[in-house]
Amino acid sequence: MHWLTFDLDGTLADWPFRRLLRPYMQPLLEQPHIRQALREEYLHRLAQGDPIRVYDWGDIHRVVQEKLGLEPVFPPIPKLLLEAALDPGWVYPEVPAALAAFQARGYRIAIATNGLAKYQQVLVDRLAIPYDRMLAPDLAQAIKPQPAFWQPVLNSQVKKVVHVGDLLSQDIWGANQAGLTAVWIWRSMPEDWRRTPVHQRTQRKDLDRVIEERLQSELAEHGLVGQSSPNQPPQPDHIVADLEELLVILK
Numbered sequence: 180m181h182w183l184t185f186d187l188d189g190t191l192a193d194w195p196f197r198r199l200l201r202p203y204m205q206p207l208l209e210q211p212h213i214r215q216a217l218r219e220e221y222l223h224r225l226a227q228g229d230p231i232r233v234y235d236w237g238d239i240h241r242v243v244q245e246k247l248g249l250e251p252v253f254p255p256i257p258k259l260l261l262e263a264a265l266d267p268g269w270v271y272p273e274v275p276a277a278l279a280a281f282q283a284r285g286y287r288i289a290i291a292t293n294g295l296a297k298y299q300q301v302l303v304d305r306l307a308i309p310y311d312r313m314l315a316p317d318l319a320q321a322i323k324p325q326p327a328f329w330q331p332v333l334n335s336q337v338k339k340v341v342h343v344g345d346l347l348s349q350d351i352w353g354a355n356q357a358g359l360t361a362v363w364i365w366r367s368m369p370e371d372w373r374r375t376p377v378h379q380r381t382q383r384k385d386l387d388r389v390i391e392e393r394l395q396s397e398l399a400e401h402g403l404v405g406q407s408s409p410n411q412p413p414q415p416d417h418i419v420a421d422l423e424e425l426l427v428i429l430k
């Protein structure tokens with residue numbers, strides 16, 4: 180059995196959870212002390228490494244709201260996820276056909292997200308993204324880049340697991356440490372990289388610099404679970420701009 184595990188946000192879809200919450204979050208984020216308190220609560224949870232609490236945005240908001248004595252501004256998140264209008268265009272255009280093609284080739288598909296399944300699964304289903312199972316912190320009791328995140332799909336019948344994701348610090352580091360084939364999907368890939376044939380991209384001399392720069396900006400933005408980072412830089416086995424390129428390299 181072969182598994183293809185896909186990160187969701189930035190890989191299959193353009194951050195649907197964030198897009199839905201943005202109208203409620205924006206007025207908060209414009210107030211520096213609230214923005215700061217939300218980030219501190221997130222980074223505090225990240226440093227503690229508790230996989231379920233890190234990305235529980237509803238709970239992060241509740242804690243900050245109580246700490247700062249704010250009025251409730253969110254509708255209940257589960258209700259919002261079920262009822263709010265979703266734009267099918269949030270799913271990247273080549274994704275539905277590509278996932279169907281992988282399934283037709285016999286691959287099992289997993290959505291492998293650091294967002295909580297209790298939030299993300301509703302969106303994935305409503306956006307009609309096909310999958311066979313979900314991997315998420317509240318299901319695996321681990322978060323990317325922890326290798327244990329993929330444990331639910333690693334068993335004796337599994338011959339190959341390919342993980343595809345946009346974040347070097349979560350997806351590629353995680354796949355490297357778990358011993359999976361690591362595919363970095365670089366949706367904002369510059370034109371000269373796109374012109375480089377897919378199988379030659381990991382040989383480019385400027386790859387190390389690209390990875391170092393992107394890794395530092397990711398760590399500044401998202402942080403890293405736990406206190407220490409792996410010794411080796413993230414090392415993608417393949418670098419693709421979209422899933423159509425992945426269809427070509429994965430037979």
Ligand SMILES: [Mg+2]
Nearest residue numbers: 186188189345
């Ligand atoms: Mg992502």
